[in-house]
Amino acid sequence: QVQLQESGPGLVKPSQTLSLTCTVSGGSITSGGYYWSWIRQHPGNGLEWIGYISYSGGTYYNLSLKSRVIISVDTSKIQFSLKLSSVTAADTAVYYCARGEGIRGYWIFDLWGRGTLVTVSS
Amino acid sequence: QSALTQPASVSGSPGQSITISCTGTSSDIGGYNYVSWYQQHPGKAPKLMIYDVSNRPSGVSNRFSGSKSGNTASLTISGLQAEDEADYYCSSYTSSSTVVFGGGTKLTVL
Numbered sequence: 165q166v167q168l169q170e171s172g173p174g175l176v177k178p179s180q181t182l183s184l185t186c187t188v189s190g191g192s193i194t195s196g197g198y199y200w201s202w203i204r205q206h207p208g209n210g211l212e213w214i215g216y217i218s219y220s221g222g223t224y225y226n227l228s229l230k231s232r233v234i235i236s237v238d239t240s241k242i243q244f245s246l247k248l249s250s251v252t253a254a255d256t257a258v259y260y261c262a263r264g265e266g267i268r269g270y271w272i273f274d275l276w277g278r279g280t281l282v283t284v285s286s
Numbered sequence: 287q288s289a290l291t292q293p294a295s296v297s298g299s300p301g302q303s304i305t306i307s308c309t310g311t312s313s314d315i316g317g318y319n320y321v322s323w324y325q326q327h328p329g330k331a332p333k334l335m336i337y338d339v340s341n342r343p344s345g346v347s348n349r350f351s352g353s354k355s356g357n358t359a360s361l362t363i364s365g366l367q368a369e370d371e372a373d374y375y376c377s378s379y380t381s382s383s384t385v386v387f388g389g390g391t392k393l394t395v396l
Binding site: 201209210211212213224226227260265268269270271272273274276277278279 | 289320322324330331332333334337338343375377378379382383384385386387388389390
């Protein structure tokens with residue numbers, strides 16, 4: 165059974181780069197034709213899609229975050245990462261990694277990690 | 287891309303039916319049959335309940351159903367149960383090839 169787990173610093177200083185990793189246990193990022201997304205949830209608010217990396221390494225990002233985001237796959241092929249640069253307090257959120265359906269559409273998130281809270285503060 | 291519009295809260299008594307609306311534009315909901323719904327209990331990750339407007343993943347109760355008319359999608363929960371109390375989010379594929387979510391609706395079972 166495939167599971168996702170986010171990890172990374174819970175506190176990041178303003179203007180620095182937020183870095184998170186999602187570990188895919190029980191599976192491989194490059195098999196199955198899936199798309200691997202990052203999604204965040206600001207405190208008390210709704211969800212915001214950040215972007216994805218596909219099983220073949222292609223990426224696509226939310227247009228509003230595109231200039232600050234990089235999603236990549238670790239050479240182990242069981243982890244993918246999020247880097248968000250020049251963070252501000254507005255980037256404080258719970259960050260989720262999620263799996264998008266490969267055949268039916270990457271916009272269908274059928275598996276989620278438990279989420280990790282990242283606070284941006286000095 | 288603006289977030290989809292959902293009511294902040296809805297409520298219903300056990301056994302009743304409730305409907306949650308999700309309004310977008312012709313660039314998202316109205317343009318594609320790619321609306322999904324997610325259930326989120328406090329402190330938990332979202333769970334996929336409906337995809338492609340009206341399809342249920344395996345294991346999701348048939349008390350949950352989805353529909354769409356124009357730029358508005360709807361999630362209906364029939365035979366309301368206490369365990370249904372949660373936040374519900376809609377999402378849609380967009381003409382920019384991105385994904386947009388709604389602001390979320392808190393369902394209270396009275």
